[in-house]
Amino acid sequence: MPNKNHETDVAFIKALAELLNDNDLTELQVKRDYGENDSLNVRVSRQKEIVTQMQAAPAPAAQMAAPAPAAAAPAPAAQMAAPAPAAAAPAPVETAEDPASHPGAVTSPMVGTVYTQAEPGAPAFVSVGDSVAEGDTLLIIEAMKTMNHIPATRAGTVKRILVEDGAAVEYGAPLMIIE
Missing domain, CATH: 2.40.50.100 (RNA polymerase II/Efflux pump adaptor protein, barrel-sandwich hybrid domain)
Structure with a gap:
């Protein structure tokens, strides 16, 4: 039976990865409870280049920065x-x-x-x-x-x-x- 849970967990994680890509998200975190003392914690993330559009006239060049890491x-x-x-x-x-x-x-x-x-x-x-x-x-x-x-x-x-x-x-x- 543990093998069956493993297969369903892998399918679940693949579905989360597809959801992440299909909705253009950078991170998804889910906790799946199977019962007492049995759960699965999944965090799927990817680093995404963020393109910003600055609309201020003189200041944009001074405020632009390199894309930040996912933590920021x-x-x-x-x-x-x-x-x-x-x-x-x-x-x-x-x-x-x-x-x-x-x-x-x-x-x-x-x-x-x-x-x-x-x-x-x-x-x-x-x-x-x-x-x-x-x-x-x-x-x-x-x-x-x-x-x-x-x-x-x-x-x-x-x-x-x-x-x-x-x-x-x-x-x-x-x-x-x-x-």
Whole structure:
């Protein structure tokens, strides 16, 4: 019987690898419980070259860096954000610090694809400068064909949106800053 579990585990891991490639993810982690004191922990990952598009006029050359290793993946996600017009002057100072360490950071609770609006053509859930109450939907993360509404963890004003509509995010990646 252990051989049968081994074969199903190998098939399961291959399916996870296909899911990783088909959805353009960089990492997937799953725990499969078979019973008491019997489980399988699987982490499938790959290093992915991240291409960032900087939209600021004079500063992009100074802010561009080589692709980061997989362990530092949340930092490149912050660089993909479109700069806020009101924050144009202090942008170089803000990009130097890690947005995930900001006390008002809302981070991704899962791996998936971000949608900033309920459906194509609909208005965005929130924009920079909007006031939100705790529990308001900020965006949706699609994971395994399930739409997960991501709520505001606190009341405040949306200061920065760090992800683009349709972008892939990883667990713990900063999504936006609420102050």
